[in-house]
Amino acid sequence: MTGTDTDYRERLAAEAKRVRDSGDLGRSEPLIRLFDFLVERSLDGRIPREIEIAQDVFDKTHDFDGMLDASVRVYIHRLRRKLAEHYARAPGDPDWISIPLGEYRVVLASPPAADEAAEQPEPPVAPPKRSINRVWLALLALALVNALAWIVYVDRSSGDDAAVRSNLWRPIADNKRPTLVVLGDYYIFGDAADGIVVSRLMRDFAINSREELDRYLMLNPDKVGSYVDVNLHYLPVSVGRGLRSLLPIVNAATNASGERPGVETMSDMKPEIFKAANVVYLGFLSGLGALQDPLFRASGFKVGDNFDELIDKATGRRFKSDWGVVADGKVPQRDYGYIASMLGPTGNRILIIAGTRDPAVAQMAEIAADQEQLKAIDAKSGGGAFEALFEVRTLGNLNLGSSLVLARPIRAESIWQPERPSGAGNSSHPAN
Structure with missing residues (x-):
């Protein structure tokens, strides 16, 4: 033919x-x-x-x-x-x-x-120039290796028994469920303006997985062929430092269960895990993933213009990190750290150890393992579900210390039920 x-x-x-x-x-x-x-x-x-x-x-x-x-x-x-x-x-x-x-x-x-x-094999063809800057890859690899190194080398057999008896860790120590440490990682995608060469890596808080990128492209067809999945995630460097502080006490708190705590990234978490295990989240507030909505429904805070700012719902007081202000490392700056404990959907326990930026995340991990700091939180939170906010002072990459801003009980009603539409009536819930 x-x-x-x-x-x-x-x-x-x-x-x-x-x-x-x-x-x-x-x-x-x-x-x-x-x-x-x-x-x-x-x-x-x-x-x-x-x-x-x-x-x-x-x-x-x-x-x-x-x-x-x-x-x-x-x-x-x-x-x-x-x-x-x-x-x-x-x-x-x-x-x-x-x-x-x-x-x-x-x-x-x-x-x-x-x-x-x-x-008749196809002859070799030059591969697509969907290249990624090697410096970016080196930084991403360094962050991952840093985190994994702490997991491998930390002494899991140690732990402070007094800290385990605090209001933060006691619910996990008394709970026989398995415990999982969840790390707040980030999905990143490539921007290839010509559809071939990835010229930069992109992070969008509204796009946290390959599936969400696909949905975004369906709604924004002008970006099809430009925004591409490059199968990359990254961990903040503070997560590795934080794991060194946290894993010994998590191990001590879970000794009664007879199971070693697992470590997983938020991007690999399945929703059903939040029902089956106690969860200890470590990472940025912006990396909470599936925990974000239930936490801020319970919390007395809401997110401001971005995750560098928390707003007290009752007073309107704003707590904003200085991270976005360009500094030369000679002027002290301020981040905010956040620790919370709340019931999970099946009576399991969920702990949040987070911060607006790296200094706050690392500092909160240290505080979560510090007996005296935990006593100060207990004195103000009153037991049960609680949240605590810390101001963290930094000078460049140097952590200058922190101070407790507030610690208080968080909302007692169930936070795992879908919110009712306005006018749908009220119902009572057991305290947590």
């Missing part, structure tokens, strides 16, 4: 529509534009040149140089792979669309025999 045969063209057009409608090409606009362009030119019996594809599909200028810019060849390679993956899912299709090696056109052919396909 030839490209001028009417029946062939109709079958090619029909098969192209089936492939496109299947969704197997993904949501990359440049890739879909390339597919449509090649189908259109092939139906017309014309084979475009590389520069024509670069200009008509990828909006390249007239001075496009294929020797320096491999974007067309890279996308042809990606499209060829997408088509192969599509037909791998539907091996019984009588017609297959393929891109002949070394050509810029699509053809309709019968499925290749297995031995024939094996004999």
